[in-house]
Amino acid sequence: MDTMNKTIMESACKIAKEIQAKAILLYAExxxxxxxxxxxxxxxxxxxxTKGDGQIPERFRGSAPVINVPNVKLTRVGQxxxxxxxxxxxxxxxxxxxxxxxxxxxxxxxxDSMFVIDVGKEFEILTLENITDITxxxxxxxxxxxxxxxxxxxxxGREGRKVGTIFILGxxxxxLQLSRQMVINPFMGYREEDRNILNPDLMExxxxxxxxxxxxxxxxxxxxxxxxxxLSASLDSKDFPQGLGSRHIAAAGITSVxxxxxxxxxxxxxxxxxxxxxxxxxxxxxxxD
Numbered sequence: 001m002d003t004m005n006k007t008i009m010e011s012a013c014k015i016a017k018e019i020q021a022k023a024i025l026l027y028a029e030x031x032x033x034x035x036x037x038x039x040x041x042x043x044x045x046x047x048x049x050t051k052g053d054g055q056i057p058e059r060f061r062g063s064a065p066v067i068n069v070p071n072v073k074l075t076r077v078g079q080x081x082x083x084x085x086x087x088x089x090x091x092x093x094x095x096x097x098x099x100x101x102x103x104x105x106x107x108x109x110x111x112d113s114m115f116v117i118d119v120g121k122e123f124e125i126l127t128l129e130n131i132t133d134i135t136x137x138x139x140x141x142x143x144x145x146x147x148x149x150x151x152x153x154x155x156x157g158r159e160g161r162k163v164g165t166i167f168i169l170g171x172x173x174x175x176l177q178l179s180r181q182m183v184i185n186p187f188m189g190y191r192e193e194d195r196n197i198l199n200p201d202l203m204e205x206x207x208x209x210x211x212x213x214x215x216x217x218x219x220x221x222x223x224x225x226x227x228x229x230x231l232s233a234s235l236d237s238k239d240f241p242q243g244l245g246s247r248h249i250a251a252a253g254i255t256s257v258x259x260x261x262x263x264x265x266x267x268x269x270x271x272x273x274x275x276x277x278x279x280x281x282x283x284x285x286x287x288x289d
Contacts, residue, residue: 008111012100013043022097023047030104049083070148072155073288076103076113085282090140095120137259138170142222145197150263154270155287164267166215171259182214183228197222233257251275
């Protein structure tokens with residue numbers, strides 16, 4: 001395995017230099033045993049990806065940017081999509097950046113996949129003209145936290161049952177004007193710090209209320225205004241890709257007339273989609289069981 005890792009890493013560094021890549025994107029779990037350095041220095045600029053509470057290998061600590069993704073099992077492409085999406089949200093990547101991405105299964109002890117990505121051109125997803133504006137009006141850490149929660153719900157469901165839900169982030173005043181409450185607001189009367197999406201004590205509550213029909217409405221700073229909200233704005237179904245349901249049409253509609261971002265979990269498929277300006281920004285397939 002050491003020979004394989006060495007060969008792949010040498011190839012990644014060579015390709016990165018030839019295409020003038022922004023960096024090599026590498027999962028931290030794989031980095032600990034990977035020959036990623038020469039004379040104690042990385043062979044190329046690295047960006048490390050951690051899952052959940054994953055630890056950064058000591059030799060890379062403090063020397064490389066870190067992207068944290070949820071600790072769920074995903075396909076190789078799914079892993080890369082999430083890392084790049086969060087990198088764009090936090091300003092690490094912009095349109096035109098090239099990345100060499102390495103992926104694999106940590107328990108096997110070797111890298112088995114390499115992707116060369118041109119941000120803004122690859123996938124069906126990163127094709128919006130202003131992809132760097134995806135979190136315009138929303139704190140990047142809020143976007144990242146909601147994406148993590150949505151992917152965890154996709155992987156785990158709620159008490160063994162599939163769930164589907166919508167999170168609407170930012171431009172809350174306009175969103176409230178274009179929606180109506182379906183149930184009594186379960187977040188009414190609580191202090192803002194107690195209903196902020198960044199508060200880890202709130203995770204189980206959010207997952208519980210995800211079973212309620214309707215959308216979560218969240219301020220740009222992460223404060224949850226309400227859940228169980230019906231979104232009134234929608235696109236004509238003829239203007240939308242076939243095979244997507246009412247949640248996706250509602251998400252596309254509300255983001256087409258506001259500056260909000262929508263993150264949608266499909267109950268039927270378990271797939272996660274992010275909408276901005278009425279269009280799909282990224283589509284992530286259901287985590288692997």
